Amino acid sequence: MSWTGNVLRVNLTAGTCTSEPLNKAWTRQYLGQRGLATKYLSEEIDPTCDALGPDNKMIMTTGPLTGTMASTAGRYSVVTKSPLTGCVACSNSGGHFGNEMKNAGWDMIIFEGQSPTPVYLYVENEKAELRDASGYWGKSVWDTDAGLKTAHQDPLLRIAAIGVAGEKGVLYACIVNDLHRAAGRSGVGTVMGSKNLKAVAIRGTRGVKVADPLTFMKAATDAKKVLADNAVTGQGLPAYGTQVLMNVINETGALPTHNFRDVQFDGAADISAEAMVAPRKTDGKPNLVTNQACFACTIACGRVSQLDRGHYTVVNRPEYWGASGGLEYEAAWALGAATGVKDLEALTFANFLCNEQAIDPISLGATIAAAMELYEMGVITTEHTGGIELPFGSAQALTTLAELTCKGEGFGAEIGLGSRRLTEKYGHPDLSMTVKSQEFPAYDPRGVQGMGLSYATSNRGACHLRGYTVSSEILGIPEKTDPLSHEGKAGLVKAFQDATAAVDSAGICVFTTFAWTLEHIAPQIAAATGEAYTPESLLEIGERIWNLERRFNMAAGMTAADDTLPKRLLKDAAKTGPAKGMVAPLDKMLPEYYQLRGWTTDGIPTNETVERLAL
Amino acid sequence: MPTATIKLYSVLAQHLPPGAEKNTAPLQIDAATTVGGLIGSLNLPPQHCHLVLLNGVFVPPDARGSTPVRDGDALAIWPPVAGG
Numbered sequence: 288m289s290w291t292g293n294v295l296r297v298n299l300t301a302g303t304c305t306s307e308p309l310n311k312a313w314t315r316q317y318l319g320q321r322g323l324a325t326k327y328l329s330e331e332i333d334p335t336c337d338a339l340g341p342d343n344k345m346i347m348t349t350g351p352l353t354g355t356m357a358s359t360a361g362r363y364s365v366v367t368k369s370p371l372t373g374c375v376a377c378s379n380s381g382g383h384f385g386n387e388m389k390n391a392g393w394d395m396i397i398f399e400g401q402s403p404t405p406v407y408l409y410v411e412n413e414k415a416e417l418r419d420a421s422g423y424w425g426k427s428v429w430d431t432d433a434g435l436k437t438a439h440q441d442p443l444l445r446i447a448a449i450g451v452a453g454e455k456g457v458l459y460a461c462i463v464n465d466l467h468r469a470a471g472r473s474g475v476g477t478v479m480g481s482k483n484l485k486a487v488a489i490r491g492t493r494g495v496k497v498a499d500p501l502t503f504m505k506a507a508t509d510a511k512k513v514l515a516d517n518a519v520t521g522q523g524l525p526a527y528g529t530q531v532l533m534n535v536i537n538e539t540g541a542l543p544t545h546n547f548r549d550v551q552f553d554g555a556a557d558i559s560a561e562a563m564v565a566p567r568k569t570d571g572k573p574n575l576v577t578n579q580a581c582f583a584c585t586i587a588c589g590r591v592s593q594l595d596r597g598h599y600t601v602v603n604r605p606e607y608w609g610a611s612g613g614l615e616y617e618a619a620w621a622l623g624a625a626t627g628v629k630d631l632e633a634l635t636f637a638n639f640l641c642n643e644q645a646i647d648p649i650s651l652g653a654t655i656a657a658a659m660e661l662y663e664m665g666v667i668t669t670e671h672t673g674g675i676e677l678p679f680g681s682a683q684a685l686t687t688l689a690e691l692t693c694k695g696e697g698f699g700a701e702i703g704l705g706s707r708r709l710t711e712k713y714g715h716p717d718l719s720m721t722v723k724s725q726e727f728p729a730y731d732p733r734g735v736q737g738m739g740l741s742y743a744t745s746n747r748g749a750c751h752l753r754g755y756t757v758s759s760e761i762l763g764i765p766e767k768t769d770p771l772s773h774e775g776k777a778g779l780v781k782a783f784q785d786a787t788a789a790v791d792s793a794g795i796c797v798f799t800t801f802a803w804t805l806e807h808i809a810p811q812i813a814a815a816t817g818e819a820y821t822p823e824s825l826l827e828i829g830e831r832i833w834n835l836e837r838r839f840n841m842a843a844g845m846t847a848a849d850d851t852l853p854k855r856l857l858k859d860a861a862k863t864g865p866a867k868g869m870v871a872p873l874d875k876m877l878p879e880y881y882q883l884r885g886w887t888t889d890g891i892p893t894n895e896t897v898e899r900l901a902l
Numbered sequence: 903m904p905t906a907t908i909k910l911y912s913v914l915a916q917h918l919p920p921g922a923e924k925n926t927a928p929l930q931i932d933a934a935t936t937v938g939g940l941i942g943s944l945n946l947p948p949q950h951c952h953l954v955l956l957n958g959v960f961v962p963p964d965a966r967g968s969t970p971v972r973d974g975d976a977l978a979i980w981p982p983v984a985g986g
């Protein structure tokens with residue numbers, strides 16, 4: 288129960304939609320969402336396939352709690368092989384789309400093949416069909432959303448779509464649902480574009496049943512009280528959002544600045560949560576309009592912002608004057624500190640564009656930062672950029688390149704390659720701040736040492752959401768550890784990675800874990816599904832998922848040599864702040880991590896580990 | 903007179919001295935000033951002083967009373983916060 292038991296298989300080459308039963312045995316081994324879809328993907332595709340060819344598949348997937356009354360239970364994920372990294376991609380999104388999919392009676396939608404012409408999938412409960420999308424091709428997510436709602440005369444349709452970036456092959460295009468929520472990283476939108484699939488529009492009215500309603504309601508209600516009573520999930524996140532971190536991380540000397548040349552940004556306060564709520568000098572209004580919640584969420588960390596109409600980016604462009612998805616911390620860092628831009632309105636505008644045309648703001652900002660460094664070195668010139676000057680700190684350069692990249696035009700097409708391919712093209716691959724070709728998020732591993740190991744071993748390339756040891760190292764949740772020490776970090780990283788893999792497979796938001804432990808989550812899943820889940824069994828499932836992803840990546844061609852960090856972080860010491868003089872000591876953590884994981888010294892899961900986890 | 907910088911964020915911002923900018927204000931100190939002493943003199947609710955950073959380095963609760971604040975130091979304090 289809480290599963291519908293139905294998988295929708297969409298063959299885009301043949302133009303067919305068929306229903307098949309969910310593999311329940313796999314749900315017991317891999318839970319749902321991230322774990323379950325990775326199992327399906329591993330069984331169904333050759334990991335060496337071309338990520339943008341017809342042999343790759345793209346799976347939209349829910350978890351056992353998606354669509355229930357558990358807090359934050361609107362999550363869904365997109366699982367596929369990434370064109371950016373060549374690894375397994377799993378991008379998780381909130382909003383209302385995941386809930387609608389489950390309510391329509393589908394646990395999972397598997398897209399295979401490649402449509403000869405642009406199409407969208409229309410789902411109304413059990414009815415599912417592919418329809419012509421040629422009228423939407425070339426349009427933004429926002430226009431597609433409005434157009435489909437009008438065409439179907441249904442304002443309650445829930446839509447996930449790609450923008451022009453995904454059509455044009457920008458390698459970090461994402462899939463945006465509900466206008467502002469994104470399955471953001473690793474280029475899942477690029478895969479969708481390669482399949483000529485413009486959108487998925489769903490209307491579901493069938494409800495989601497749980498196995499033991501009384502026990503479930505008690506577990507869900509008790510857990511909501513824990514969120515409400517917690518200072519982070521009950522007060523901090525709703526008021527300031529994730530952006531509260533900007534000043535924290537800058538103060539700790541771990542805010543990567545100027546493409547990781549520096550670890551502190553003198554403009555951090557100007558682009559922080561505190562700046563978003565302060566009245567602007569120009570029009571007296573704050574950037575932040577309100578907070579917003581995803582389906583069933585009792586935290587409501589989302590930001591809704593409105594631009595200053597007099598700002599150079601939107602003068603005479605009233606289409607950007609309305610309230611829209613505002614800056615989250617990672618986006619504000621990438622578009623701001625990484626590029627040295629301290630104009631909050633320019634960052635907000637670039638973020639609007641990322642939502643409108645569905646590209647990952649982290650990879651965009653980080654790639655522009657790499658281009659800015661190459662420009663300052665004289666390697667990239669205005670001849671390459673089409674006349675755009677690219678010094679660090681230029682808001683004009685940032686917003687111009689954001690517009691071009693969203694459309695895959697001009698020098699934006701090169702920014703759309705991502706940092707690794709761009710820096711390689713210009714002969715300076717060492718300046719790419721990436722792991723496995725994915726751009727870093729907003730924590731410098733010289734100042735948060737566990738994060739270096741977390742990035743290096745992340746199964747989807749550099750990522751904060753695979754093992755967020757910042758929570759312990761900086762924020763003291765669940766308990767404080769020293770961010771400047773590598774001692775004990777191998778175990779900490781593994782624990783975070785395994786627990787997060789389970790949470791990402793449950794249908795809930797990882798932000799609940801600032802207040803919840805698996806002790807709060809397991810009873811909700813058990814009562815919803817009618818299966819015996821415990822904190823221990825969830826941890827084991829998380830470890831199984833981690834190893835499953837690892838084996839997919841190894842089969843795709845990754846080796847232990849890919850578990851590394853850019854030379855800059857390993858060799859160049861931090862220049863300021865508490866980490867001054869320190870590098871990321873990966874070599875001191877990685878061997879212990881392999882050992883704890885039950886992997887060989889080459890990073891391969893041993894036979895014993897494979898057997899223990901029943902992989 | 904030796905001076906330190908105090909930075910208060912989130913719900914603690916209301917305790918900033920008048921004239922603070924970007925959550926930051928200068929504060930005169932003396933040779934006996936400690937982190938715990940400053941928290942007390944600014945009337946900061948102890949339960950909100952979760953993340954206490956002296957020059958960016960965390961000061962654990964049991965060391966606050968004995969950790970001196972010196973001329974030029976920056977003391978930044980947050981209630982429990984998180985993001986990502």
Ligand code: SF4
Pocket residue numbers: 359381382579580581582584585586587588589796797798799
């Ligand atoms: S905590 Fe934030 S991101 Fe997570 S479900 Fe709630 S509003 Fe969405």
